Amino acid sequence: MIRITDQYFWNFVFGLFFVLLAVMGAIILDTESRIPYTDLTLLDYTIITLATWRVIRLFVYDALTKFIREQFYDVQKVGKGFSLVKPASGPRRTLADLFSCPWCFGVWSAASVTFFYLLFPIFQFFAIFLAISAVATFLQLLTNMIGWQAEKLKNEVEG
Numbered sequence: 230m231i232r233i234t235d236q237y238f239w240n241f242v243f244g245l246f247f248v249l250l251a252v253m254g255a256i257i258l259d260t261e262s263r264i265p266y267t268d269l270t271l272l273d274y275t276i277i278t279l280a281t282w283r284v285i286r287l288f289v290y291d292a293l294t295k296f297i298r299e300q301f302y303d304v305q306k307v308g309k310g311f312s313l314v315k316p317a318s319g320p321r322r323t324l325a326d327l328f329s330c331p332w333c334f335g336v337w338s339a340a341s342v343t344f345f346y347l348l349f350p351i352f353q354f355f356a357i358f359l360a361i362s363a364v365a366t367f368l369q370l371l372t373n374m375i376g377w378q379a380e381k382l383k384n385e386v387e388g
């Protein structure tokens with residue numbers, strides 16, 4: 230049996246808000262886009278995809294934007310220290326869930342990056358910058374993974 234909570238309401242409100250923004254964005258892009266979406270090349274899609282991936286990592290994982298994510302959490306006293314916990318319900322809970330879920334945040338990021346890429350010529354520079362950063366981030370993660378695997382293998386051989 231599904232339990233109805235007020236959190237479903239807030240998830241619905243934010244989902245409706247996203248749909249409204251997407252519809253408004255499509256209407257704006259229909260008349261104002263610098264590149265019609267039908268004219269996007271594979272290079273454009275690659276840049277948009279990599280820029281979106283980098284924006285997701287920036288807002289969901291990076292320390293630089295931790296202060297944004299923390300605004301949606303409650304502070305809870307734990308022993309002599311403090312801990313951040315998601316609110317039990319309400320709009321802050323929905324935003325905390327959004328900023329902690331790469332799949333959820335990815336939809337918002339993809340819509341935003343695509344909108345700005347198609348609308349503002351200057352954003353192409355930022356999208357390329359983000360795309361290059363995404364590739365560099367991926368290479369760093371790959372390098373770390375290879376290093377960890379090599380260290381694990383070395384420890385197994387020595388042990």
